[in-house]
Amino acid sequence: MKRDPANNISVTGVPSPKSWREIPIGGVITDAGNSEEYHTGGWRSFRPIWDWQKCVNCKVCWIYCPDGSIRIRDGAVAGIDLDYCKGCGICSKECPHDAIKMIEESAAEAEAKVKQ
Amino acid sequence: MVLNLEPISVERDLLAPGHRLCAGCAETIVVRQILHAVGEPVIVASSTGCLEVATSPYPYTSWRVPWIHSAFENAASTISGVETMYRALVKRGKIEDKGLKFVVFAGDGATYDIGLQFISGAMERGHRFLYVCLNNEAYMNTGIQRSSATPFGAWTTTSPVGKETPGKTQHRKDITAIFAAHNIPFVAQAAPHAWRDLMSKAKKAIAADGPSFINVIVPCQRGWRYAPGDTIELSRLAVDTCVWSLYEVVDGEWRLNYYPNPKKPVTDWLKSQGRFQHLLKPENKHVVDILQAEVDRQWTKLLERCKVS
Numbered sequence: 001m002k003r004d005p006a007n008n009i010s011v012t013g014v015p016s017p018k019s020w021r022e023i024p025i026g027g028v029i030t031d032a033g034n035s036e037e038y039h040t041g042g043w044r045s046f047r048p049i050w051d052w053q054k055c056v057n058c059k060v061c062w063i064y065c066p067d068g069s070i071r072i073r074d075g076a077v078a079g080i081d082l083d084y085c086k087g088c089g090i091c092s093k094e095c096p097h098d099a100i101k102m103i104e105e106s107a108a109e110a111e112a113k114v115k116q
Numbered sequence: 117m118v119l120n121l122e123p124i125s126v127e128r129d130l131l132a133p134g135h136r137l138c139a140g141c142a143e144t145i146v147v148r149q150i151l152h153a154v155g156e157p158v159i160v161a162s163s164t165g166c167l168e169v170a171t172s173p174y175p176y177t178s179w180r181v182p183w184i185h186s187a188f189e190n191a192a193s194t195i196s197g198v199e200t201m202y203r204a205l206v207k208r209g210k211i212e213d214k215g216l217k218f219v220v221f222a223g224d225g226a227t228y229d230i231g232l233q234f235i236s237g238a239m240e241r242g243h244r245f246l247y248v249c250l251n252n253e254a255y256m257n258t259g260i261q262r263s264s265a266t267p268f269g270a271w272t273t274t275s276p277v278g279k280e281t282p283g284k285t286q287h288r289k290d291i292t293a294i295f296a297a298h299n300i301p302f303v304a305q306a307a308p309h310a311w312r313d314l315m316s317k318a319k320k321a322i323a324a325d326g327p328s329f330i331n332v333i334v335p336c337q338r339g340w341r342y343a344p345g346d347t348i349e350l351s352r353l354a355v356d357t358c359v360w361s362l363y364e365v366v367d368g369e370w371r372l373n374y375y376p377n378p379k380k381p382v383t384d385w386l387k388s389q390g391r392f393q394h395l396l397k398p399e400n401k402h403v404v405d406i407l408q409a410e411v412d413r414q415w416t417k418l419l420e421r422c423k424v425s
Contacts, residue, residue: 018175033132033180035171040134059121063311064348066137066144068129075126084133088140088337089345102345 040067044087046102048080054099061091061100119312124152128180135178137170140344142334142351143250145308147221150248150330153318156181158217159198163191163231165223166257167250189231191220192238192247199243217322218245224265225255227331228291239298239327246321247329249291252336260339264289267359268410269403271391272339282394282403287410295329296365302328304364309351313362313373320366333360341390350388357385358415363422372422379415382408 024030057077062070069085071078080091092100130151137144143166151158159182162168168185171178186194199218206213222231227249235247254272255261262272268287271277275284296303301324306314314332321328335350337343342350354360357380362373383404386392395404419425 023175027174029175029177031177033178035134035176035178036132038134038136038176040136043139059125062125063121063149064145064308066139066141066148066347067135068131068133068144068148072125075122081133086139088347089343090140090145090347093345094348 039083040086041081041083044082044085045105046087046089047082047105047108048085048087048089048091048100049103049108050077050079051099051101054097056097056099058096060094060096064090064094066090119153119315127152130156130158130180131171132178132180134176135171136173137166138336138338138344140337140347141166142308142336142347143167143252145347146248146250146314146332146334149308149311149315150219150221150318151181153315154217154219154246154322157214158182158219159184159195161185161191161195161198161218161220163220163222163226164188164257165226165250166252167221167223169257188226190234191222191226192231192235192245195220195245195247196238196241196243199245218243219322220245220247222247222249223255223257224249224251224253225257225263227251228264228289232291235295235329236298239295239300239329242300242326244324244326245328246318247327248318249329249331250334251331252334252339253288254336254339256336256339265291268407269386269392269395269400271394277394282400283391290414292329292331292365295331296368296370298327299368300327300329301325301367302364304330305360305362306330306332307351307355307360307362308332308334309348310355310362310374317364320364339391341393342388346388353380353385353388356380357382358411359385361415361418363418370418370421370423372418372424375424382411 067084067086069081071081089102092102129148131147161184184194195218202216205211251265253265254263260272262275262284265288266272266284269283271283277283292305302321304317306317317330321330333354335347355362356376364371386395394400
């Protein structure tokens, strides 16, 4: 994971720790499901890539994803949420139509840079 | 009960992403499936374990539903209290009955060992809740120590492999049968690869008038020593080798949900994981034979109970 050397926090979206003045009394967490703020995508060393010609929208990947990272848009599979995908490869392995391929994260990042 | 992924997949997950469970962990696969099956309004209690630690590192929580954790052993007692308070407040007319559901997620350490008497007590008292055991067959959260759910011959840090012992020297206990013996309305065993079976069991369990128990096998890539992407494949293999059988006990009647054909040898199961690698050596063949005999014995017993020939 890339880190900001100045304050040693992730630059991929993990917020800096709150000071005690910002924390509610009793340390209560008031925002249910706020782990969304913590992006586990930085753990990933392999990235799932879809072949949209092969995907039949069966959603088997969705039911087996441990991180709820398969995006569903308008009732259809719309790829992966890279903020949270840890790159385990279950979707790729279980896809009944072999539509998901795992590629190395560094290769995927390099490719994304070329496209830019 | 026919389940279809189309309508379910557009619902929001009740467990938020960003939790810190290992890549490829089956626990959240099971939790997501069960929470989609049960639906809101629901209150969840967890005992100490991987799921509890990884979904609630301060100041974060992954739970979009009310969630309570107090200690390792007492999730069943905690949910008993919550359920009783709810019933009492409804009875006194202080709150409206919204049909609240109560679910416990606990590991095998908390269920088989540490929390056994607490769960037994809660079931005997007849509280209306679903207890889900996420069974990864050892204390994985603290670094792979053996539990009474660990199978015979498996390596863990406290059942080492060497000249003296070939891994764990005891068979695991049949906790599902122990809870079936409590004569509660619904008891079942399930696995995450069979999501339709697991989700319909969760629906039946939550609809039962009384306590219910589902024991789910959750492959653990760190503790079992396999590649993270193989999680679902291992769940399938466990069922096909009869190491883990899918069945339910509804009001005392045993029903088999899946009959593997062909029934694969237990060596297929052992080959798939690092924790059993030592058993593949020729000098440990007798250990494999003992394990296969035990698996066959349990399977035959289950078929008799389910009246399947």
